[in-house]
Amino acid sequence: PxxxxxxxxxxxxxxxxxxxxxxxxxxxxxxxxxxxxxxxxxxxxxxxxxxxxxxxxxxxxxxxxxxxxxxxxxxxxxxxxxxxxxxxxxxxxxxxxxxxxxxxxxxxxxxxxxxxxxxxxxxxxxxxxxxxxxxxxxxxxxxxxxxxxxxxxxxxxxxxxxxxxxxxxxxxxxxxxxxxxxxxxxxxxxxxxxxxxxxxxxxxxxxxxxxxxxxxxxxxxxxxxPADSLRVTVGKKFGKELDLSWEVVGNTSVTDDGETSAGFGVHNLRATYVPQNGILKDTQFRVGLENAFDKTYTPHLSTRTAPGRNVKFSISRMF
CATH class of the missing domain: 2.40.170.20 (TonB-dependent receptor, beta-barrel domain)
Incomplete structure (x- = not known):
């Protein structure tokens, strides 16, 4: 509380x-x-x-x-x-x-x-x-x-x-x-x-x-x-209802104690829809496609490869 x-x-x-x-x-x-x-x-x-x-x-x-x-x-x-x-x-x-x-x-x-x-x-x-x-x-x-x-x-x-x-x-x-x-x-x-x-x-x-x-x-x-990182997003909002975006996330390669973690770049797509009228007004519906090109990579300091192409759908409402 x-x-x-x-x-x-x-x-x-x-x-x-x-x-x-x-x-x-x-x-x-x-x-x-x-x-x-x-x-x-x-x-x-x-x-x-x-x-x-x-x-x-x-x-x-x-x-x-x-x-x-x-x-x-x-x-x-x-x-x-x-x-x-x-x-x-x-x-x-x-x-x-x-x-x-x-x-x-x-x-x-x-x-x-x-x-x-x-x-x-x-x-x-x-x-x-x-x-x-x-x-x-x-x-x-x-x-x-x-x-x-x-x-x-x-x-x-x-x-x-x-x-x-x-x-x-x-x-x-x-x-x-x-x-x-x-x-x-x-x-x-x-x-x-x-x-x-x-x-x-x-x-x-x-x-x-x-x-x-x-x-x-x-x-x-x-x-x-951690690896140096860069995140770039390009998007467009259509009024208050729809938001479409394309995100690129990149990490540099890191060499530690003779071992190198390769750098990578992955692409994420998102669409967010918020109705402005009716019973669902101000309810947020979001669909995201993470790692859109299904790239295989292992983040620095991780012992496992990152998830492949991943689709997420969420519904949220703030009162």
Whole structure:
């Protein structure tokens, strides 16, 4: 359950607070390659979206999470309790001409999982990460011609992961030595352009680099670094009823420890129909054809080939 409310105190200041409660209960049987047990968690969080003026926006956030991991059989039949307080802060300044600058800082913890049973260092401590971002965005109507809309956003980020246990403990695949820390940085880019005729274009790209450090100071490329990716969509909207789109998703090839994961590009087609009258008004019907050319490929960091041609149909309604 979530609560949502807003309070206005002065003409130029308003605050919208989002609060939430999460309850998680997982049970898993013992397997030859993984221990079984129970994972019970409770988390509460609060996010305050504060609009100080038309230009300034400040958003602090807090999250508290507690977990209890219980093993189902010896030698992993102990019970382990963990908890963590996390938080972050983002600041945004809008210039009033469509341009905005923003930055954020966050501290997060990943509490132990059932997979860590039997590994004392992993089950009694959490992984900790600090992330910093800086970026800019631009949004403007009637930029190149009447009725068009252009938007672009770029974000540079850096993350440092410490108390690394998920990728160092015995039995974790791929095998990894003990790690002191992992440092990653990357650039995300989003851009969109739409015409009043309904034609639109979307582009999303992500480039990331990372280095892992062993306790002795030895460093190398982060072995679980994702591939650089690019997603391009071309579509056309016919009023509010019909939306047709063609999406191309591509990943670059990655060479890790002498092994290369080949790059790939796949095509997805979608059609979305939303009736504007009658009993089905505002009900969304969507048909998607994923991997339209039935390409065989294996995403980087995956041990199995991706699904072939896949047809999905969904119906949704928001009240």
């Amino acid at each position: 979530r609560q949502h409310y807003a309070v206005a105190t002065v003409a130029e200041y308003c605050s919208a607070v989002h609060t939430g409660l999460e309850l998680i209960h997982k049970e898993r049987l013992d397997a030859s390659n993984a221990p079984g047990g129970k994972d019970r968690r409770v988390a509460v969080y609060a996010v305050d979206d504060m609009r100080i003026t038309d230009a300034w926006a400040v958003t602090p956030a807090l999250r508290y999470e507690t977990s209890k991991i219980t093993g189902s059989s010896a030698p992993n039949d102990g019970t382990y309790d963990n908890n963590a307080l996390m938080g972050g802060l983002s600041v945004r300044y809008a210039f009033g001409n469509g341009l905005a600058l923003f930055t954020s800082a966050a501290y997060t913890e990943g509490l132990p999982m059932i997979d860590h049973l039997g590994t004392d260092a992993a089950i009694t401590s959490s992984e900790k990460a600090e992330t910093y971002e800086i970026g800019a965005s631009f949004d403007r109507h009637d930029l190149f011609r009447n009725g068009d809309q252009f938007a672009i956003k770029g974000v540079y980020y850096e993350t440092t992961l410490t108390d690394v246990s998920s990728y160092s403990v015995s039995g974790v695949r791929p095998p990894a030595p003990a790690l002191d820390r992992v440092e990653t940085s990357g650039l995300e880019l989003e851009a969109s352009y739409a015409l009043d005729t309904g034609l639109y274009f979307d582009v999303n790209a992500n480039v990331v680099r990372g280095t892992e450090y062993e306790p002795g100071g030895v460093s190398g490329d982060w072995r679980l670094l």
